[in-house]
Amino acid sequence: MKRALRIVAFASLVAGGTVAGGWWTVPLLAAVWVRVLPSDRRPVFTTALGAALGWLGLVAFAAMQSPMVALAARLSAVLELPRWGFLAATAVFPALLAGTATLLVKPASIR
C-alpha cells in the first residue's frame, strides 16, 4: 500500500513537473526523489513506474477532451510504429529517463 502511494505520489509529481517545465523535468524529479526519500527500498521501480503512469495520466486527461485513440494510431503511423507504438513509447521513455536517473544518483546501499 505504501509503495502504491509512493508510485502515485511520484506519478503526480511527474505530471505536474511535465506540465510546468516539460519532459526534461522527469529525470530531475527522479534524482530529487531518491535523495529526498532514501527510505524507498526500490526507488528505481517507483520512479520508473511512476513516471510512466504520470505521463499516461496526462494522456488520459487529454483523452477526455479529444479522440486520443485515433491520434495515437495516426502518430504511430506517421512514425511507422505499430498501432499502439506511440502510446507505448510515451510510457517507456519517461520510465527509462526516471529509472536511469534514479540508478545514477541512488546510494549504493539501496537496491
Add this chain to the structure above:
Amino acid sequence: MLIVPDSRKRTPIARRLAVGAVLLALGWLGARGAGPVPPVGPLLDPWHGAWGLAATANLSPWAQDSIPGLGADVRVVYDDRAVPHIFAATELDAVRALGYVTARDRLFQLDLQARAGGGTLSELLGPAGLDADRETRQLGMARAAERLARDLSDTGGERAAMDAYAAGINAYIDRMPERDLPLEYRLLGRRPTRWSPIRTIQVLLRMGYILTRSSTELEYLAAAAAVGDSAAAALIPLHSPIQEPIQPSAGEPRRIPLVLPPPGAPDTAAATALSLMPREPVPRDLGSNNWAVAPGRTRDGAALLAGDPHLDLTLPSIWYEAHLAVPGVLDEYGVTIPGLPAIVIGFTRDVAWSFTNVEADLMDRWAETVDDSVAPRRYRLDGAWVPLELRVEIYLGPTGDTIAVDTLRFTHRGPMRRVGREWLSLRWTTLEASGQWQFFSRAARARTAREWLDLVSSYRSPPQNMLVADRAGTIAIRSTGRFPLRAGNGRGDRVLDGSTRASDWIGDWTVAEYPQSVAPEQGFLVSANQEPQDPRDQPHYLGSDWVLPWRALRINQLLRADRAVTPETMRRWQTDPGSPRADAYVPYLLRAAAVRPADSLVQRAAKLLGAWDRRYTLGNEGAVLFEAVNRSLTARLWDELPPEALPGSAALLALLDDPTNPWWDLRSTPQRVEQRDDVLADALAEAYQATVRSYGPAEFGGWRWSAVHRIDIWHLLHLPALSRLGLAVAGGPSTISPSSVTGGGEGSSWRMVVELGKEVRAWGTYPGGQSGNPFSRHYDDRLDQWTRGELAPLHFPRTASELAPAAVLILRRKS
C-alpha cells in the same frame, strides 16, 4: 532497508559511468533525436508534445490575442467550414488579422513555401532539401527576392501591407503555446522562422517558378538532334493547330493545317547544344479553367462565373479560404495562398474573378562567350569583355552548419549556369516582377468588370488569364502580365546569341496588345490554358507548343449548347467527364479496325471503343482501353524520337489526317512500310492484350476507370500517414477536370461558382481542409465533397452578427 557490507557501499565507477552514459543518450535522444528519429522528448511529452495537438486541433469557441500595430480590435468569426470572416476597422488591420489566422491554421506550410521560394529548405529539412535549394538559387530566385524586397515601394501601401501581414504571423508565432507547435516541426526537431516581407516575395517567386518555367528549347533541340530542324519545327508548332482562343475569334473552333515533314537526318549542332541544356523538370499536366456567362445566356438573368485553377494537390491545400470585411473599404471573399497578404481568387459584392495560367514563353536562354570555361569572371558583349556579377551562395543545414557553397554568376540578363563546357544565361520575367501587392489590394475595390481590369493592368507575373464578371452583367477577360518583345524573328523558343545586345529583349507588350475581350457578342468567355489569341490577331510571339485546347473545346461546346445556364450547371461542368480528345481520335481507330476484320484482338478492342460513350466516369471501361491505345500509339509512332522530345497531341492530330506520311512507318520493320491504319490497328491489338494482362478480361469488371485511375494527395512532407492516397475521381487526360492516368498529384485545387445577382451567391470547395493540423477535423473534411464534384455554399455575411459562429477570435489592439 537492505544493509550491504561496507566494501560494497559505493557502486563501482564503471557501472555509474555506464548508467550515466545511458541517461545522457536518453537525454540526447530526447533533445536532439538521432538519425531519422526526431527529438522524442518534445514529441512524446503528453502536455506540450504531439499529444497536445489533439486538444488544440479544433478551434476553441472563444479566444483572444493581440497583434502589435492594430488600430482597433478585430473580430474574427469562423463559420462551420472553419473559414475566418475577418471584420476590421482598416484594411491594414484586416491584413494583420489575415496573417494571424493563416499562421494559426497553416504555420508549417507558410514556412515551407517561403523556404522553397528562397532556397533555404535545407535549413529545415537538411541535405534532403539541398537539390531544390540549389535549383532555386541558381535560377536567381534568392537574389531576386532580396532585390525586390529592397525595392519595395513605401508609397501605395505595398510595404505597409507586407509589414502588417508579417506582424500578424509573428504575433501568432511569438505567443503560440508550446503544445500548438505543428507536428511537422516536432518531427523535424525545428522551430518556425519569424516572417518578414521578403518571405512573401519568396512565396510569389515560388508561384512564378511553378507556373512560368518552360522547356520548349529543350524539346526542340532534342527533336532536332534526332530528326533534323525542319521536322522538329513542325513537331513543336508555333501555333495550336486547333484554334479556340481565349479572345473569341471565329465563333467556332478553327483548324490550322499542320504538315509534318518526314523525319530528316539528325542535326549534329542541335545534338551538341542538347547536351548543354539544363534539364529542369517542367510539369506538363498543370492546367486551369475559368469561364463566365453573360446574363443573356443564364436562366436567372445574372452573370455567372466559374473557376478552377489546377495545381499540385497537397495536404494542406495550397489555398486558404477567408473573408475580409472593412466597412466602406473592402468586402471580399475567396482564397489566398498562405504567405500572400490578400485574396487571390474570389469575389466582392460587385465583381467576381478567377485566373488560369497564360502558358506564355517568359524564360529565354543565351549562349555566352566567357573568358574562362571553368571559373569565368567576364563575358563577351558587343566586342568587349564585361565583368560578371559573382554571388556566393551558402547552404546551411538545420544546425547552422554549412553543407554546400556555390559561386553563382550573373550577366546583365540574369543568372548564368555552366552546362557541359558551355555557359548559358537566362532571363526570366518572374525574377523582375515588382509591385505585385498593389494588384491584390486594388482588385477588391473595383465596382465593375471594366474597372477591375483597369486596376489590375499593372500586374506582371506570373501572367494570368484574368476573367471577371460584375453584377451589372458585364463579363471580360484579359491575359494580363509581362510579355517580353524579342529582337530578330521575335521568337524565344531557341537558344539565342549572348555575345550581342542585339539579341536582348527589346520591350514588353502594351496592355492594349494583350489578348482580351469585354462583353463579347457570344455571351460567354472561356480560358483553359489554350493559345489566347488566334494567330491572325496576335501582334507578337507569345509562346509555342501550346497544349491542344481539349478542355476549352469541351467548355465552349457545353456553353454553346445551353442558353439557360444555372450555377448548378456550372458546378456540374467543372467535373464533366466528356473528352473531345476521345471524340477526335476514336473514329480513326474504328476506321483502322475495319480494315482488319479477321484480327480478333483488333475487333474486340474496336467493339469496346465503338460502344464507349467517350466519358471518363468512375465505372467506365472504355476509358481504360483508350488510354492504353494512346500509350501504345505513342511508343510506335514516335519511335524516331527520344523520350524528352515526344511531341504533344497537335502532331498526332495532324498525322491522323495524313495516312501515308513517313512518320507512320516503323523503324523496327525495315522490310515493311506501315501506314496510318496499320499502326492504329496494331496499337489497338497491343492495348487490348496489355489491358487484359493487367486487369483481366473485360467482362470480369476489372477495367473500371476507378480501379485503374487514382489521385494521390500527398502531405507536404510526403508522409503517407498524413496523405490521402489512391482516391477515385472521375475525369482523365484532357477532360475539364484533368488528371494523369496513374498516381496523378495535380488537379483542380479550388473550385468556385459565383452568381452575380441582386445578392452575390457563391459555392466552392478544395481538396483538403482549412487546418494544417492533421488531427483537426478540418484537415481533410472537404475531400469527399471534392471527389464527388460537389460544392459548398460560401457564407458571405455583411456583418459578424449575420453568421452562426463556430468559433470567435478577438484580436485586441495592444495598449
